[in-house]
Amino acid sequence: ATTTITTTTSVSSYPLPLHLPTYLHLPHRVPPPIPQLSTPWTSRSRRIRVLKEATEVETGDAPIPPAQDEGDQEDAAGELVANGAAEDAREDGLGLTRKVPFRSKRKADEDDEGYDRYTLRNGREVFQEKAYLVGVECKGTEDNIFSIEESLKELAQLADTAGLSVAGSTYQKLANPNPRTYIGSGKVAEIKCAIHALDVETVIFDDELSAGQLRNLEKALGGAVRVCDRTALILDIFNQRAATHEAALQVALAQMEYQLPRLTKMWTHLERQAGGKVKGMGEKQIEVDKRILRTQISALRKELESVRQHRKQYRNRRLSVPVPVVSLVGYTNAGKSTLLNHLTGADVLAEDQLFATLDPTTRRVQMKNGKEFLLTDTVGFIQKLPTTLVAAFRATLEEISESSLLVHVVDISHPLASQQIDAVDKVLQELDVASIPKLIVWNKIDKADDPERLKYEAKQIGALCISAMTGDGLEQFCSAVQEKLKDSLVPVEALIPYDKGELLNTIHQVGMVETTEYMEDGTLVRAHVPLPLARLLTPMRQLIAAAQ
Numbered sequence: 001a002t003t004t005i006t007t008t009t010s011v012s013s014y015p016l017p018l019h020l021p022t023y024l025h026l027p028h029r030v031p032p033p034i035p036q037l038s039t040p041w042t043s044r045s046r047r048i049r050v051l052k053e054a055t056e057v058e059t060g061d062a063p064i065p066p067a068q069d070e071g072d073q074e075d076a077a078g079e080l081v082a083n084g085a086a087e088d089a090r091e092d093g094l095g096l097t098r099k100v101p102f103r104s105k106r107k108a109d110e111d112d113e114g115y116d117r118y119t120l121r122n123g124r125e126v127f128q129e130k131a132y133l134v135g136v137e138c139k140g141t142e143d144n145i146f147s148i149e150e151s152l153k154e155l156a157q158l159a160d161t162a163g164l165s166v167a168g169s170t171y172q173k174l175a176n177p178n179p180r181t182y183i184g185s186g187k188v189a190e191i192k193c194a195i196h197a198l199d200v201e202t203v204i205f206d207d208e209l210s211a212g213q214l215r216n217l218e219k220a221l222g223g224a225v226r227v228c229d230r231t232a233l234i235l236d237i238f239n240q241r242a243a244t245h246e247a248a249l250q251v252a253l254a255q256m257e258y259q260l261p262r263l264t265k266m267w268t269h270l271e272r273q274a275g276g277k278v279k280g281m282g283e284k285q286i287e288v289d290k291r292i293l294r295t296q297i298s299a300l301r302k303e304l305e306s307v308r309q310h311r312k313q314y315r316n317r318r319l320s321v322p323v324p325v326v327s328l329v330g331y332t333n334a335g336k337s338t339l340l341n342h343l344t345g346a347d348v349l350a351e352d353q354l355f356a357t358l359d360p361t362t363r364r365v366q367m368k369n370g371k372e373f374l375l376t377d378t379v380g381f382i383q384k385l386p387t388t389l390v391a392a393f394r395a396t397l398e399e400i401s402e403s404s405l406l407v408h409v410v411d412i413s414h415p416l417a418s419q420q421i422d423a424v425d426k427v428l429q430e431l432d433v434a435s436i437p438k439l440i441v442w443n444k445i446d447k448a449d450d451p452e453r454l455k456y457e458a459k460q461i462g463a464l465c466i467s468a469m470t471g472d473g474l475e476q477f478c479s480a481v482q483e484k485l486k487d488s489l490v491p492v493e494a495l496i497p498y499d500k501g502e503l504l505n506t507i508h509q510v511g512m513v514e515t516t517e518y519m520e521d522g523t524l525v526r527a528h529v530p531l532p533l534a535r536l537l538t539p540m541r542q543l544i545a546a547a548q
């Protein structure tokens, strides 16, 4: 009975993993908190410290935070406290902080190379974790859009975006991945040597790994390094980037769904409290953890549903204004946000980083001829896009399926432009939006080696060359959008009563008017208009039928 009591108290005193959105910490919404897991959930284990705190550590004035009491971290607790970094350990939510040498511990060592590995990011000192990348090319997967070298290069870019510094990489060609360690044992030994020589903290695999593979690899690589996969890395970037409530919820949900099948060894402290190994205890602990995680997942789903409902209402309101919606889609970093900003004067973050945008933004584009359309910027795509993420972002991506036109923005100056196009087409197929008219634009033409040749090639396939940065070709772009939109317009003939003048204006604004005739009861218009407007005009169309 004593054990049971101890167990209950100690479980409730566990801190929540801090990569979850803060609202999850509110007592009224939170199911019982879950313990920190030893499995690498995400790649978040960077030491983020506000500069001021860092100075305090330097002068030795840092308040000593309370030690964490998990048995699993017991051996590390002393070190954590001595370094004033327990907070960081909490922030990581991984319980892996001890694996990275801390600055103040090594401070005495004047020529400590780790000392240089703190860089300043947004006014915060961040420990630059070193990462080693591993890829596998399996026979029979030659239809992969990217070659293994290309995929690894992109993984390096992802690692950089997440704030890691890449120390090296390797790959292996295999008939089949090893079910235990994904790569062969010889390769494991080779990587182990390399990471020790390079002083690496994290090994990132280019493909999704199973719980067993993650655990076996961590063990085989000496236990002092963290192993994670591409999906965890992308989830981590999304987690860092999520700026709105909805995005945060979506990412948290995707992270939990990724974690669920990967829950392994944990709560080992209970065994100790129970006075040694308790047979079957580990098994039960996992069950409990899974249940808690499932409860959290369903709470998140509910919350997300209500946020979505809200956005849907907003969208419906917008749809009632019959302006056609054009969605920008494309590979991450293609220049979608830059294009939106240039055309609409919006202030969406556009930078040379992967996944700068997570949330959809819609702005009105007003053309010189008075016509207008709505332009939506969305999250970028990437090859090997984690399925959990696609599912989590499905609602956001639904916006795409409701648009009248898709503009596929391509970074034509990128060496892998054609592979990126294929990857985007693949995602679009998955999203079932093939029936929506599409306009292909080749962006960053200012950066391309041979713009004239590209312009010629673009013409052959009906694509458009633009530079979202310099504004080159944007006028043609707007005309092309207008032209394409016409394809999605419905021909109508309606008699608009004179007291509905504003409707006539709307038809001129968003549709293509062929003729207008001033009749006794109103204006007779023949035009091509977007479907929502055609619906709105239905009663007036009947009026004509009656008059004839």
Ligand SMILES: Nc1nc2c(ncn2[C@@H]2O[C@H](COP(=O)(O)OP(=O)(O)OP(=O)(O)O)[C@@H](O)[C@H]2O)c(=O)[nH]1
Residues within 6 Å of the ligand: 330, 331, 332, 333, 334, 335, 336, 337, 338, 339, 349, 350, 351, 352, 353, 354, 355, 356, 357, 358, 378, 379, 380, 381, 443, 444, 445, 446, 447, 466, 467, 468, 469, 470
């Ligand atoms: N030279 C050049 N650079 C461009 C052009 N368009 C965009 N860029 C740059 O490309 C980078 C990515 O642009 P973004 O607009 O953030 O790309 P995005 O498609 O929104 O990317 P995600 O939001 O990550 O999917 C930024 O550094 C832009 O300045 C262009 O026409 N020419």
Ligand SMILES: [Mg+2]
Residues within 6 Å of the ligand: 336, 337, 338, 349, 350, 356, 357
């Ligand atoms: Mg963007």
